Amino acid sequence: MKKIIALLMILVFGAACLTGCTNNGEAFTEKSYTSEGKEITEICIDVRDRQIEVILSPDNQVHIDYFENSKEYYDISVSDNHTLTMTAVSDKEWTDYIGGKSAAGSRKITLQVPDALLTALKLSTTNDDISLPAMTVNGDVLLSSQGGSIVFEKLNVQNTISLTSKNGDITGSLVGSYDDYAISCDSKKGESNLPSSKESGTKPLTAANNNGDIHIEFINE
Numbered sequence: 001m002k003k004i005i006a007l008l009m010i011l012v013f014g015a016a017c018l019t020g021c022t023n024n025g026e027a028f029t030e031k032s033y034t035s036e037g038k039e040i041t042e043i044c045i046d047v048r049d050r051q052i053e054v055i056l057s058p059d060n061q062v063h064i065d066y067f068e069n070s071k072e073y074y075d076i077s078v079s080d081n082h083t084l085t086m087t088a089v090s091d092k093e094w095t096d097y098i099g100g101k102s103a104a105g106s107r108k109i110t111l112q113v114p115d116a117l118l119t120a121l122k123l124s125t126t127n128d129d130i131s132l133p134a135m136t137v138n139g140d141v142l143l144s145s146q147g148g149s150i151v152f153e154k155l156n157v158q159n160t161i162s163l164t165s166k167n168g169d170i171t172g173s174l175v176g177s178y179d180d181y182a183i184s185c186d187s188k189k190g191e192s193n194l195p196s197s198k199e200s201g202t203k204p205l206t207a208a209n210n211n212g213d214i215h216i217e218f219i220n221e
Contacts, residue, residue, distance in 0.1 A: 028067035028106035042120040057112040067106035
């Protein structure tokens with residue numbers, strides 16, 4: 001028994017030493033991006049372990065507020081077809097993962113978008129939430145959170161809506177009547193107020209969730 005206890009103490013001490021030697025404690029610096037008059041019709045954000053909060057822009061420009069350091073940062077670019085892409089880049093070594101997550105504030109991305117000017121909004125993250133305000137998108141909305149919830153209100157989408165979550169809930173309201181939407185819903189280990197299939201409707205709505213609830217209301221305005 002004494003040998004087992006001694007071995008456990010050595011393992012705990014070794015883990016603590018490794019934690020102290022990592023770059024996990026490197027401070028994050030707040031950064032910002034603005035479109036500065038560039039025409040942007042589509043936004044694609046693909047990140048990991050980040051909360052994505054969407055709010056409306058006050059000046060018809062796209063703004064992104066985020067945090068990064070030398071180990072975790074982002075590649076932001078605008079293509080010739082007016083698509084803004086933001087992807088996560090990581091230079092972490094295995095020792096950088098010891099010691100837990102970075103501070104909650106540094107794991108948040110705030111995206112400001114103009115209302116009713118985008119033709120596509122595609123957001124993907126893991127282990128955190130995606131939230132959208134009341135807004136209009138003149139095309140498609142695709143939201144995916146593997147390990148978090150998706151929350152929205154009075155979302156007015158002119159074409160396809162795709163919502164995917166795991167270990168979180170999908171909750172919100174869509175502008176339009178129930179009859180406007182052709183629905184495909186896959187709910188596992190959770191409750192849903194949507195049918196598994198409804199073919200009639202001009203707007204495709206797909207919702208898939210594993211280990212979480214789906215509750216979507218339809219609002220006529």
